Amino acid sequence: xxxxxxxxxxxxxxxxxxxVLVLPQSIQAHCQIPCGIYDDHARVQAMLEDAATVEKSxxxxxxxxxxxxxxxxxxxxxxxxxxxxxxxxxQEIVAQYFMTQRIKSDSANxxxxxxxxxxxxxxxxxxxxxxxxxxxxxxxxxxKTFEQLYF
Numbered sequence: 001x002x003x004x005x006x007x008x009x010x011x012x013x014x015x016x017x018x019x020v021l022v023l024p025q026s027i028q029a030h031c032q033i034p035c036g037i038y039d040d041h042a043r044v045q046a047m048l049e050d051a052a053t054v055e056k057s058x059x060x061x062x063x064x065x066x067x068x069x070x071x072x073x074x075x076x077x078x079x080x081x082x083x084x085x086x087x088x089x090x091q092e093i094v095a096q097y098f099m100t101q102r103i104k105s106d107s108a109n110x111x112x113x114x115x116x117x118x119x120x121x122x123x124x125x126x127x128x129x130x131x132x133x134x135x136x137x138x139x140x141x142x143x144k145t146f147e148q149l150y151f
Contacts, residue, residue: 032101040102043093044147050086050087054127055136057083062131087124088141094120098150109149116146 059069064076094117103113120142126135 006142010082019089032096038102040150043097044143044150047093048140049138049145050090051136054083054090054124054139055133057086058127058131058133058136084128086138087128090124091121094124113149114144116142116149120146 061076061083064072064079067073067076099114099117100107101119103110104134120139123139123142125134126132127139
């Protein structure tokens with residue numbers, strides 16, 4: 001009598017654990033409570049690292065795209081997914097951290113900051129849509145411009 005109950009409980013526990021493990025993982029720019037804890041330098045550094053990862057992904061996608069063996073095809077898919085993920089993370093930080101929480105409408109150079117951030121969103125989108133390194137370079141340049149405007 002207890003054995004079926006035990007098996008059912010274990011089954012539910014394993015199913016719940018598996019469900020949690022397959023939930024999409026997302027980087028969060030920061031909470032929107034607002035908690036008042038901000039590290040703008042860390043967010044910019046994270047975007048620079050993400051841009052470097054997008055660049056490496058683009059280069060490896062180009063290298064692997066001419067190969068047809070299963071391992072190369074597997075790695076190709078993984079690098080495409082990696083490129084998408086890191087470009088998404090840049091967009092998340094731009095939109096959910098800087099544009100909604102940190103850039104105030106009365107701040108110095110508000111219009112320029114917002115325009116650069118908007119262009120960063122578009123460049124990150126282009127990085128996802130293509131494998132053209134010019135968009136990665138544009139994204140990096142915009143990051144540097146934003147960094148100079150912001151700090």
